[in-house]
Amino acid sequence: MYNNSIVPRKFVQFVIRNIEKILCKGFRKVLNGFKRNRLSELNKTVENLNFLEQMVNTVENRFQDVNTEYKCTKLYEESGLLVSSKTVQIGEKMKPSRSNNDVVLKPVSACIKMISLIDLFTNVLTSGELLNDMKTHYSELLKETNVVSNFVQCNLWKSKVFNYDDKTVFPLILFFDDYELGNALGSRAGKNKLGAVYVSLPSLPPHITSKLSNIFLFALFYSNDRKLFGNNIFSKLIEELQYLQDNGILVLNETVYFKVGLIFGDNLGVHGIFGFTESFSCTYSCRFCRVDKNRMHTMTTQDDDLMRSINSYNHDVLVNNVTETGIKENCI
Ligand SMILES: [Zn+2]
Structure with a gap:
């Protein structure tokens, strides 16, 4: 159920809880009645009755390892069926929070999953x-x-x-x-x-x-x-x-x-990840070449002299001027 993307996560525990109720909790009631009425008539030994009791307990508690989401996740992780996400802290950011009718900035950690x-x-x-x-x-x-x-x-x-x-x-x-x-x-x-x-x-x-x-x-x-x-x-x-x-x-x-x-x-995503400008109205907004925006509107053929290369990219990173190069400071 967890693997099925059309089943909401909170619904999984709802199903487990209810199956547990129907199959396990009801089972003891039915069996206890049966035990009282029938087994005593048959004069069964104490050992047999204890064994039966153990069986009932096993059936009743068969969902005990999966009856909460935490237990489920732990079980799947231990058995190698699930690889959980990790939280990695990348820094601290200031977040406005209200205290005594005032809004103050408090540092909170910024994380990625x-x-x-x-x-x-x-x-x-x-x-x-x-x-x-x-x-x-x-x-x-x-x-x-x-x-x-x-x-x-x-x-x-x-x-x-x-x-x-x-x-x-x-x-x-x-x-x-x-x-x-x-x-x-x-x-x-x-x-x-x-x-x-x-x-x-x-x-x-x-x-x-x-x-x-x-x-x-x-x-x-x-x-x-x-x-x-x-x-x-x-x-x-x-x-x-x-x-x-x-x-x-x-x-x-x-x-x-x-x-x-x-x-x-897409254009924006690739520009972002490689440190190119994320504004497509700035002077050098093309990641393939260094054409300026005025010429870009009328350009119909590729100008080989303007093409970007690994060397020009490295150079532009060092220049660190997005208006002149189209490449921002913080790139991979
Ligand atoms: Zn271009």
């Missing part, structure tokens, strides 16, 4: 045949030389895994976007805006690759915190991704590496 990809991938790949399926699909894709149907067949990916020799490396695709909770048109719009980072694996076999359960949530945070702390908010995420590509994870006695292949998003 992230799900460890190391734990998640270890968990997902250890169970079942997924690792083998992924490896088979990956090698089949590489055998195909005429058609490019997957990211792993691209030269970009081949250049990224050049140093890994025969090791198992899978690509990761990151997706980032902001989304609004609650009323997006109301007076408090933007207050509950969240930034979400998702990860997908393009080397999954095609029949499961687009399943919603195979697009993994990586992190969630308040968009306003990203404005406040800049892209430092991603530092823990980058640490994890670095670990996955340098050390890999151990799955069934084999080290499996994961490397970021692409970062997806």
